[in-house]
Amino acid sequence: MADNWNLLGHEWAVDMLRHHIQHDGLRHAYLFAGPPGLGRRTLALRLTQALNCEKPIAPAEPCFNCRTCKQVEAMAHPDLAVVQAKSDDGIPKEGGVLKVDQVREVQHSLSLKPYQSKFRVAVFLRFQEANDNAANALLKVLEEAPAHAVLILTADNPEQLLPTIVSRCEILRLRPLPIEAVESDLLARGVDEEHARLIAHISGGRPGYARRLVDDSALLEKREERLNDLQTLLPAPRVEKFAYAEKLAKDKDLMRQAILIWLSYWRDVMLRVAQAETPLVNVDRNMEIEFLAGRMDLSSVRRVVNNLENALEKMERNVNSRLLAEVLLLDWPRIGA
Numbered sequence: 001m002a003d004n005w006n007l008l009g010h011e012w013a014v015d016m017l018r019h020h021i022q023h024d025g026l027r028h029a030y031l032f033a034g035p036p037g038l039g040r041r042t043l044a045l046r047l048t049q050a051l052n053c054e055k056p057i058a059p060a061e062p063c064f065n066c067r068t069c070k071q072v073e074a075m076a077h078p079d080l081a082v083v084q085a086k087s088d089d090g091i092p093k094e095g096g097v098l099k100v101d102q103v104r105e106v107q108h109s110l111s112l113k114p115y116q117s118k119f120r121v122a123v124f125l126r127f128q129e130a131n132d133n134a135a136n137a138l139l140k141v142l143e144e145a146p147a148h149a150v151l152i153l154t155a156d157n158p159e160q161l162l163p164t165i166v167s168r169c170e171i172l173r174l175r176p177l178p179i180e181a182v183e184s185d186l187l188a189r190g191v192d193e194e195h196a197r198l199i200a201h202i203s204g205g206r207p208g209y210a211r212r213l214v215d216d217s218a219l220l221e222k223r224e225e226r227l228n229d230l231q232t233l234l235p236a237p238r239v240e241k242f243a244y245a246e247k248l249a250k251d252k253d254l255m256r257q258a259i260l261i262w263l264s265y266w267r268d269v270m271l272r273v274a275q276a277e278t279p280l281v282n283v284d285r286n287m288e289i290e291f292l293a294g295r296m297d298l299s300s301v302r303r304v305v306n307n308l309e310n311a312l313e314k315m316e317r318n319v320n321s322r323l324l325a326e327v328l329l330l331d332w333p334r335i336g337a
Contacts, residue, residue, distance in 0.1 A: 017047050033155050036208075038208060038209075054069075078115040080120075085126060095129070097130075103134045139168075180200075204264065227282070272290060
């Protein structure tokens with residue numbers, strides 16, 4: 001993988017970025033879009049290494065061994081700023097809020113000449129989590145960025161960002177890898193065959209997420225728990241669904257993770273109802289999925305999927321979590337009662 005910047009997949013993106021560097025076509029801003037765990041942050045760090053490596057093997061081919069490459073890999077390089085949403089107590093957190101002060105701090109650092117490298121690089125992770133003030137501040141940074149600055153944004157979808165921000169970026173839409181590619185990567189890392197196959201499917205072709213599932217068994221346990229809850233809730237009366245919604249809404253982060261797990265499950269049901277040949281994500285739940293698919297029509301299951309997708313968007317807009325959870329669960333078909 002060394003000729004692909006030590007990345008798994010996304011060869012076309014590496015080729016494009018390499019070409020930009022080699023032919024003086026470097027853009028001042030890039031947007032790497034795609035689902036979490038796909039390698040967006042890693043690609044951003046690889047681009048930074050390719051721009052600033054002290055001992056490149058060839059033009060735009062970082063060595064990965066010099067001081068700069070190692071500092072960038074550790075996100076501890078003086079000319080690299082990695083900005084992401086934080087929780088209320090200031091700890092970087094997925095599902096937090098990226099605030100205007102963070103953007104302004106980077107704006108100041110970008111105005112300075114690079115400390116030890118050719119370029120100053122600012123990476124804004126999950127920029128869909130930026131509040132309105134932060135988004136407007138970034139727009140100003142994009143308009144005034146000096147020649148020695150490169151800005152890299154990551155987001156799930158470009159549509160989640162201000163059109164004026166998107167229009168000023170070169171967009172690279174990253175796609176999930178083939179399940180087989182992720183499975184091969186896990187096997188090469190010493191994961192046993194059956195476990196590698198399951199995790200590759202659960203990851204949906206996202207290598208970063210797959211590696212997290214291997215490293216943190218609690219993630220798999222939590223997934224199992226949420227899918228068991230789903231089976232319990234389907235035949236449950238309204239009073240039980242209300243009680244579960246109240247408990248779920250107490251922790252927004254856990255609620256968000258639960259919705260993501262349920263969304264992957266209901267998408268599998270929709271694939272089966274539509275008789276699509278796309279591989280299931282939740283292969284270990286195949287029997288349950290087939291059972292549900294046999295008792296639902298496409299419009300019904302599509303409504304459940306759409307409601308879950310809309311719920312994720314509403315959570316980012318601070319809609320009442322308990323009410324949201326109640327509406328979601330009451331909309332599920334009552335099967336198995």
